Amino acid sequence: MTANEKKQLMAMACKVRMGIIESIHAAKAGHPGGSLSAADLFAYLYCKELKVDPANPKWEDRDRFVLSKGHTTPGLYAALALRGFFPVEDLKTLRQIGSHLQGHPNMNMTPGVDMSTGSLGQGISAACGMALTGKIKNKDYRVYALLGDGEIEEGQVWEAMMFAHHYKLDNLCVIIDNNGLQLDGKLDDIMSPYPIPEKLRAFGFEVAEIDGNDFDQMEEAFAKARATKGVPFAIVMKTVKGKGVSYMENQVGWHGKAPNDAEFEQAMSELKAQLAEVEAM
Numbered sequence: 001m002t003a004n005e006k007k008q009l010m011a012m013a014c015k016v017r018m019g020i021i022e023s024i025h026a027a028k029a030g031h032p033g034g035s036l037s038a039a040d041l042f043a044y045l046y047c048k049e050l051k052v053d054p055a056n057p058k059w060e061d062r063d064r065f066v067l068s069k070g071h072t073t074p075g076l077y078a079a080l081a082l083r084g085f086f087p088v089e090d091l092k093t094l095r096q097i098g099s100h101l102q103g104h105p106n107m108n109m110t111p112g113v114d115m116s117t118g119s120l121g122q123g124i125s126a127a128c129g130m131a132l133t134g135k136i137k138n139k140d141y142r143v144y145a146l147l148g149d150g151e152i153e154e155g156q157v158w159e160a161m162m163f164a165h166h167y168k169l170d171n172l173c174v175i176i177d178n179n180g181l182q183l184d185g186k187l188d189d190i191m192s193p194y195p196i197p198e199k200l201r202a203f204g205f206e207v208a209e210i211d212g213n214d215f216d217q218m219e220e221a222f223a224k225a226r227a228t229k230g231v232p233f234a235i236v237m238k239t240v241k242g243k244g245v246s247y248m249e250n251q252v253g254w255h256g257k258a259p260n261d262a263e264f265e266q267a268m269s270e271l272k273a274q275l276a277e278v279e280a281m
Contacts, residue, residue, distance in 0.1 A: 001219050005048075007281050009215050012043040012082060014275040017244045018268065019078025023094035023101070025264040030094060030103065033254040034148055035075035037179040037239040040213050042079035045144065049222050054084035057111040063141050064130050066115040068123025069148035069177065070104040071256070076113070077101050085112035121154030123147070124174065128160050131172040131232075142226070146175045150182030153191045158203065164232040165204030173225045174205070174234040177212065179241035181252045196236050205234040212237025245270060 016039040024030035046052070051063040067076050074094060081088045086100070093099035100109040104118035114130070117123040127145035134141050151157065164172055176196060180187050188194060197207045206228045208221035218237075225233040241255075242248030245267045259267055 001216055003281075006215055007278060009040075009043050009047055010278045010281075011275060012047050012079075013040045014244070014271055014278060015082055016042050016075060016078040018271045018275070019081060019088070019091050020074045021245065021259065021264065021267045021271065023074045023077065023091040024258045025261075026092040027095040027103075028258045030074050030258055031071045031256045032074070032245070032248060032259070033181065033241040033251070033256075034069060034177065034179065035072040036243045036245060036248065037212070037241045038072060038075050038146060038177050038237075039078075039243065040215065040239075041146065041175065041177070041218070041237065042075045044215060044218050044222075046079040046083040048219070050144070051141065052083070052112070054112070057085060061139060061141055064114045064127070064143045066123045066127040066130070066143070066145040067105055067113075067117055068127070068145050069120065069151050070117030070123060072146075072148070073101075073103065073105050076105060077110070080110070080112040083112070086110070120148070120151040121156040124157055124160040125163075127172060127174075128163050128167075128169060131164070131169040132167050134171050135167070135169070140171075142171050142173065143169075144173045144175065146177060148182070149176055149178045149180065149187050149193065149196070150190070152176060152193045152196070158199075161200065161203040161205065161232075168230055169232045170229050172232045173222070174200075174232065176234065176236045177239055178236055179239045181241045181250070181255065183252075183255050185252060197234075200234045200236070205232050207234045207236060209236045210238070212239035213243060244274065 020035045105113045131143040210217040248254040
């Protein structure tokens with residue numbers, strides 16, 4: 001990855017985080033913590049990894065992305081808007097009546113959304129179905145699914161993992177956002193899924209373990225995913241919940257709460273300073 005490519009990704013990630021904060025503040029509701037922890041991934045996917053066309057969102061040969069942890073849709077919406085699927089101004093209509101940007105993704109309403117999700121554990125099953133369809137139809141598109149680390153406490157997730165291995169879905173890339181916190185506490189206090197990589201390997205996956213806020217590691221992992229044949233691939237990303245906003249980082253209370261006006265101003269000030277620092281590189 002060139003220095004300029006990394007700079008562009010860093011700037012995109014800052015803008016995704018700003019979009020997250022702006023939309024959730026405007027809605028007075030939403031899930032900032034897990035949206036912010038995955039912001040670097042959203043930036044990488046929509047700037048570099050995914051084969052998509054904003055002018056033709058339903059393009060049959062596009063890569064598919066399923067946000068299995070559907071409550072973190074503010075991050076997905078911000079990335080889609082910045083990629084050109086719809087105007088950035090629409091982000092301020094999050095969760096409003098009549099808006100195409102609701103609290104969970106809706107494939108029938110929002111350009112660029114490939115699957116309606118919200119009930120945790122179900123998105124990965126849909127992604128497996130998409131990947132198997134691609135195999136049956138001899139298509140070369142790839143399917144990516146992002147899960148939360150709390151989400152993988154759901155039994156349906158592991159049924160899907162068995163399915164992915166059984167049907168040799170090497171066109172599937174499962175990504176787990178391991179930020180260590182879920183709705184009401186620390187992951188390992190509620191229902192520990194650890195060790196995550198070892199479990200995935202036991203279910204027949206090739207696995208990469210990365211720092212989910214490091215674009216070089218991300219690039220290497222996705223290259224390995226594309227090169228892997230005969231078995232599905234998983235990326236376990238270690239991230240910081242609330243990443244980029246100082247008072248939200250590693251704070252479980254920011255799982256599903258909107259910032260007030262003063263908190264909004266502080267968050268935006270911090271993110272604008274980060275963007276200015278990136279642009280000055």
